[in-house]
Amino acid sequence: MTPEDLNNTITAEREKQESFKHHICVCIAAGCLSSNSGQVKTALEEEIKRQGREHECHVKGVGCMGLCAAGPLVSVEETGTLYQEVKPEDAPEIVSSLGGKPVERIKGPAESPFFTRQTKIALENCGKIDPNRIEDYLLAGGYQALTKVLTEMTPAQILEEVYQSGLRGRGGAGYPTGLKWSTVAKAPGSPKYVICNADEGDPGAFMDRSVLESDPHRILEGMAIAAYAVGASHGYVYVRAEYPLAIERLQNAIKQARRLRFLGNDICGTTFSFNVDLRLGAGAFVCGEETALIASVEGRRGSPRPRPPYPAERGLWGCPTLINNVETLANIAPIALRGGAWYASIGTEKSKGTKVFALAGRVRNTGLIEVPIGMTLREIVFDIGGGVPDGKRLKAVQTGGPSGGCIPEQFLDMPVDYESLNKLGSIMGSGGMIVMDETSCMVDVAKYFMEFCMTESCGKCVPCRVGTAQMYDLLCKISEGRATMDDLKMLEDLCDLVKNTSLCGLGQSAPNPVLSTLRYFREEYMEHISSKTCPAGVCTIKVPREVSA
Amino acid sequence: MWTEFGSTTPPSSDTRWRIVGATMRRHGYRPNALIETLHTVQETFGYLDEEALRFVAGALRVPLSQVYGVATFYHFFNLKPQGRHTCVICTGTACYIKGVPAILSAIEEEYGIKPGETTSDGNISLVSARCLGSCGLAPAAVMDGEVVGKLTPLEAIKRMRRWTK
Numbered sequence: 212m213t214p215e216d217l218n219n220t221i222t223a224e225r226e227k228q229e230s231f232k233h234h235i236c237v238c239i240a241a242g243c244l245s246s247n248s249g250q251v252k253t254a255l256e257e258e259i260k261r262q263g264r265e266h267e268c269h270v271k272g273v274g275c276m277g278l279c280a281a282g283p284l285v286s287v288e289e290t291g292t293l294y295q296e297v298k299p300e301d302a303p304e305i306v307s308s309l310g311g312k313p314v315e316r317i318k319g320p321a322e323s324p325f326f327t328r329q330t331k332i333a334l335e336n337c338g339k340i341d342p343n344r345i346e347d348y349l350l351a352g353g354y355q356a357l358t359k360v361l362t363e364m365t366p367a368q369i370l371e372e373v374y375q376s377g378l379r380g381r382g383g384a385g386y387p388t389g390l391k392w393s394t395v396a397k398a399p400g401s402p403k404y405v406i407c408n409a410d411e412g413d414p415g416a417f418m419d420r421s422v423l424e425s426d427p428h429r430i431l432e433g434m435a436i437a438a439y440a441v442g443a444s445h446g447y448v449y450v451r452a453e454y455p456l457a458i459e460r461l462q463n464a465i466k467q468a469r470r471l472r473f474l475g476n477d478i479c480g481t482t483f484s485f486n487v488d489l490r491l492g493a494g495a496f497v498c499g500e501e502t503a504l505i506a507s508v509e510g511r512r513g514s515p516r517p518r519p520p521y522p523a524e525r526g527l528w529g530c531p532t533l534i535n536n537v538e539t540l541a542n543i544a545p546i547a548l549r550g551g552a553w554y555a556s557i558g559t560e561k562s563k564g565t566k567v568f569a570l571a572g573r574v575r576n577t578g579l580i581e582v583p584i585g586m587t588l589r590e591i592v593f594d595i596g597g598g599v600p601d602g603k604r605l606k607a608v609q610t611g612g613p614s615g616g617c618i619p620e621q622f623l624d625m626p627v628d629y630e631s632l633n634k635l636g637s638i639m640g641s642g643g644m645i646v647m648d649e650t651s652c653m654v655d656v657a658k659y660f661m662e663f664c665m666t667e668s669c670g671k672c673v674p675c676r677v678g679t680a681q682m683y684d685l686l687c688k689i690s691e692g693r694a695t696m697d698d699l700k701m702l703e704d705l706c707d708l709v710k711n712t713s714l715c716g717l718g719q720s721a722p723n724p725v726l727s728t729l730r731y732f733r734e735e736y737m738e739h740i741s742s743k744t745c746p747a748g749v750c751t752i753k754v755p756r757e758v759s760a
Numbered sequence: 761m762w763t764e765f766g767s768t769t770p771p772s773s774d775t776r777w778r779i780v781g782a783t784m785r786r787h788g789y790r791p792n793a794l795i796e797t798l799h800t801v802q803e804t805f806g807y808l809d810e811e812a813l814r815f816v817a818g819a820l821r822v823p824l825s826q827v828y829g830v831a832t833f834y835h836f837f838n839l840k841p842q843g844r845h846t847c848v849i850c851t852g853t854a855c856y857i858k859g860v861p862a863i864l865s866a867i868e869e870e871y872g873i874k875p876g877e878t879t880s881d882g883n884i885s886l887v888s889a890r891c892l893g894s895c896g897l898a899p900a901a902v903m904d905g906e907v908v909g910k911l912t913p914l915e916a917i918k919r920m921r922r923w924t925k
Contacts, residue, residue: 245907279896
């Protein structure tokens with residue numbers, strides 16, 4: 212598609228949308244869909260017909276608006292009114308109120324800190340555009356970055372912009388994206404591949420799912436720009452089979468992008484060609500690790516291999532391969548359009564830009580948020596999250612999933628960035644943030660994550676395969692009140708061993724939840740061991756009964 | 761029974777094999793289409809049996825040992841038939857701390873099945889998922905394809921009882 216064609220399509224779409232006076236947006240991402248937003252949408256459409264206002268009212272399905280706890284969410288575009296927990300029965304009232312006063316009864320907190328304190332870059336289109344229509348994405352400025360990069364910039368220039376932006380990998384490790392891109396660009400050999408890692412395995416994290424369901428074209432555009440920068444002509448999106456809705460929307464988006472020539476041969480009238488295929492995961496957490504992911508794309512068991520050589524030099528089928536996380540790629544189009552310096556102006560000195568978090572657990576406003584890196588945990592949990600419900604006290608915030616750790620209350624004023632979290636024994640991770648109150652037992656939480664790592668270990672290297680099982684047994688012993696101080700010592704030794712000798716990131720980070728809870732909640736472990744009680748009342752103590760004579 | 765390499769003739773006259781054949785054809789019968797093909801088999805037949813594994817191995821020219829390795833490595837693939845109804849309980853962190861253990865024990869008490877098991881009459885399969893990504897609605901479950909959020913033990917049993925009548 213040439214720039215002129217693009218302009219014509221956008222103009223036609225704008226005229227079409229402007230012909231309606233009122234736009235009602237209904238969230239059709241997985242969260243709201245499961246609380247019946249599909250029926251709400253149908254009810255609204257029927258009500259508009261019944262009132263005979265089809266010519267001036269338009270209902271569109273949009274992606275995630277963020278506040279999943281209060282779904283289904285409906286918003287009125289021109290006034291910014293937000294309705295929460297909408298039922299199909301509310302449709303007549305909502306439609307009648309258009310152009311007049313909003314329905315107070317179901318009005319949501321559109322002005323609350325949950326919305327006003329966020330800075331949206333990766334999620335800027337989520338909750339605004341219809342994920343099933345490429346025209347809506349184009350109207351929101353979509354594919355302009357790709358057109359600009361292909362027609363006005365050399366690969367070296369876009370590499371420089373990404374490098375300048377200071378963007379770091381959003382999958383968890385935080386490796387500088389610009390550096391990764393230039394390594395692949397410099398690597399000899401062809402063909403080269405671009406892979407989008409959408410194997411979001413961390414329990415408690417749903418950022419990638421939301422982005423894929425709400426704004427799939429953003430990812431395709433990011434991939435195409437990456438491919439141009441590094442010289443690749445083929446890409447894969449590796450997505451979890453557990454996300455059927457995300458898969459459906461991605462497939463649809465790929466088809467549309469091919470039709471309008473944003474994917475395929477001679478993109479935007481240039482000689483650049485790039486194709487994208489979908490590859491489905493099959494429920495293996497370890498496949499989030501780069502080398503295991505590559506094995507899985509090649510149709511084999513997802514076992515990691517030692518690095519180096521890194522995938523940037525020898526990846527898919529032995530060719531140089533760029534692997535980026537969904538959220539990383541979602542940041543590419545804005546960086547290309549507005550420049551690396553603009554992106555670098557947000558965030559802290561070493562961690563630039565924004566980060567998407569999935570806020571869940573014992574917090575009032577569960578949902579998806581995007582904040583500048585460097586915001587404190589307190590602001591995130593209390594201002595945006597609305598604090599802990601039911602008058603309970605916050606005990607810890609868990610970040611980074613099974614590879615991360617628990618941050619206790621006294622560190623709430625630490626800024627959330629890669630370095631600070633590492634210092635506290637946790638990691639930024641992919642963005643899961645689980646709030647726990649006093650009803651959670653930290654030994655039980657450590658046991659939960661160890662059970663996860665034990666079952667998800669691929670079994671290739673001994674420290675991870677055997678070590679996680681041994682650590683899980685010890686944690687069971689502690690939680691059941693059967694452990695001694697020797698067991699605790701053994702657990703600490705094993706943590707050290709597994710951390711330092713495992714082959715891949717899964718094993719190397721598996722001890723983190725144990726280490727961080729031991730660091731900050733040691734007294735809870737001690738109570739399980741010496742007084743045989745669980746302070747939170749979660750664990751079932753199984754002290755052997757004394758044999759009566 | 762052996763595996764015939766390169767043979768694309770389905771093991772039976774069941775027309776559903778055409779769907780599986782179409783997936784392999786789309787990928788040019790390349791060995792790297794193994795996982796995609798197994799997905800299609802499971803979608804079509806509900807599970808992967810020996811006959812299917814042998815057929816896929818032959819058609820894609822992948823050793824049967826490797827096909828079996830892949831089918832058992834990934835949790836998503838079932839080697840046994842599933843119950844008529846499936847209840848997937850999310851055991852992600854958010855769901856866990858919001859009370860999934862209680863839901864699982866309630867189901868075990870009512871039906872005598874643990875995650876990964878099927879009732880003896882083949883009616884209900886209980887599956888645990890790592891994370892459904894619906895943490896905002898924790899605890900969450902998928903009952904026969906329908907996502908149910910903010911679940912309680914009582915509500916879970918109530919919904920499952922509808923399947924047994």
